[in-house]
Amino acid sequence: MKFSDFQKLQSVYIEDICRNIFKANSQSIKIKKEGLAVKNLVNIYNATLKLSSEKGFSAMSLRDLCRETGLSMGALYSYFSTKEDLLNIIQEQGQQFIAGIMNQYINAVDSVEEKLRIAIRIHLYLSEIMPQWFIFFFMEARYMVKAEQKKAIASELATEQIFINILEMGNQQKIFSIDDVTMTASVMKPILQDWYLKRWKYTRRKISVDDYADFIIQFIEKTLRR
């Protein structure tokens, strides 16, 4: 699989997440027409993620958000009840969505080696398609209130667990011989995260997401056997 095969799905994904958000928060969202609401939510979330990635969520004012979305203060407050609410909503639905997509692709292949490769690729491709979402999860999670932070931590561990499962399967099938599966999985995550956290570096060096994926896969595979 190459990135170009994956790329077409971008707008679909974001609309899906917003539709989930609309359904999950129908009591706090005052707008009742689904079509209109989802359209505006896509607008609001894209703008929020853009502004947050530029200056951070807490430095983003709701007036910034008005300017970016073209909506008024009053209109914005029909879609969430406080600014903090806006942060929590984005965080929760997005994280679930990403884990879902990854599992879907991993389950579609059979061999352990292919599962590992596809897990790495899909994580990178997703973060290439919607970098603002990934950056938002990473950067804002540490500032959230305890209850919300727990959900973010659970989500980090859930993606890690996906890798742990694959590596253990490989050990059992004697394809890999990994001494410390948890630590190995644990080291893979930051390598994947570097792709969106230091995007400027790879852009500057003209390294594409496929280049990065190819390198990471062969780099990690070197460590899986004695």
Added chain:
Amino acid sequence: MKFSDFQKLQSVYIEDICRNIFKANSQSIKIKKEGLAVKNLVNIYNATLKLSSEKGFSAMSLRDLCRETGLSMGALYSYFSTKEDLLNIIQEQGQQFIAGIMNQYINAVDSVEEKLRIAIRIHLYLSEIMPQWFIFFFMEARYMVKAEQKKAIASELATEQIFINILEMGNQQKIFSIDDVTMTASVMKPILQDWYLKRWKYTRRKISVDDYADFIIQFIEKTLRR
């Protein structure tokens, strides 16, 4: 080398950084007595880093900082001229200091293999001793104004360059056989950063900084030969 050998130096380092800051910013710092100024700067920077790591720099108000330091608004403004100024000062001096320490330890050993091991250890040990500084550099750099951001980027690349140099030396001496030195060094950085960015995970799993260092060293060494 183990972490316990390194640990004793903590307060010295922070005071050294603050003394550098005092000397480099003598025009904007209104206090003239070095002893007093350095003492208050240590207080102010520790408080800033603590509050920033809890809620982010932009969400930290100067009133929060008054409470945390025990100083008044007026007193704070004798040590910096604007809030943004405070951010820039911490960023610049701290980064330089860290690169200096790393080079000092690397130059003290001879073999390439030892240089690589010591570079990994010192980076981890420094971030163990002053995690708030590292977290601050990482988290706040992306929100700084262009000029300051350039300095932060230069600093990220400078630490990366330290690793590139070691790896290239290893290739030349036929000790390593690395195809893509830049990419390899580039992958090492996020692994080192994970130690302070996801400290909660390693604390929870009772993994010490020495455990982490040992694992990372043998993990990376597996990838350096064909």
Added chain:
DNA sequence: GTCTATAGTGCGATAGAC
């Protein structure tokens, strides 16, 4: 469903007493 206008709060920054 979206707008404008505004209430009420807390911010960064400064002036002047001690």
Added chain:
DNA sequence: GTCTATCGCACTATAGAC
């Protein structure tokens, strides 16, 4: 060198017109 008091401004949030 540090404090208290206060200014002006920008913020989140809401009420009521359309």
